[in-house]
Amino acid sequence: MNKNYKNKLITFNALIEALEQIPTIGKKSALKMAYTLGVDNKFLGIKIAHCLEEAIAHIRTCEVCNALSESQLCDICSDEHRLNGQLCIVLHPRDIFILEENTNYEGRYFVLNSVENFNPYSLRENIQNNHINEIIFAFSPTLANEAIMLFIEDKLSDLNLSFSKIAQGIPTGIGLDNVDSLSLSRALQSRTKL
Ligand SMILES: [Zn+2]
Secondary structure, three states, rough: OOOOOOOHHHHHHHHHHHHHHHOOHHHHHHHHHHHHHHOOHHHHHHHHHHHHHHHHHHOOEOOOOOOOOOOOOOOOOOOHHHHOEEEEEOOOOOHHHHHHHHHOOOOOOEEEOOOOOOOOHHHHHHHHOOOOOOEEEEOOHHHHHHHHHHHHHHHHHHOEEEEEEOOOOOOOOOOHOOOOOHEEEEEEEHOOEE
């Protein structure tokens, strides 16, 4: 019996191995996906390959707020109507999608990405150029995040800003993407002063 059969399918196996590297995709799902994209629905496979290439070539980050953007400035930073003095600081670009979808927030954003790469100068520039007077932290309440808020507040302490954080309804230790939209909307409205 030829036990080597599957190993000889070199490109098929390479596809499975690549798909397995996507977070939350296990071996079984990777095999199913490889079969769908490489065998059953080749048209979808080519379409996804093309979309990936295009997206990777065009998606970048906004030079002002670090949000995902396909041009130098994102849509929010180029919208004068969103200059209301509020700046919401989030940890990850995807948090902006969640807040935009689930709340009536009308100010600007700043994406922190990581504390290690945090650049206080680009944040200060954003605050000064956009006449920001209130900073709203939209972080889930963990000890680490509390420390980040204090750190940033300290870095901006000379700018005469008011600081608040989203509050009620946000459970400890989970990402914003796991909070339901009503809770998130309430949390933003009933933000507490720091
Ligand atoms: Zn922007």
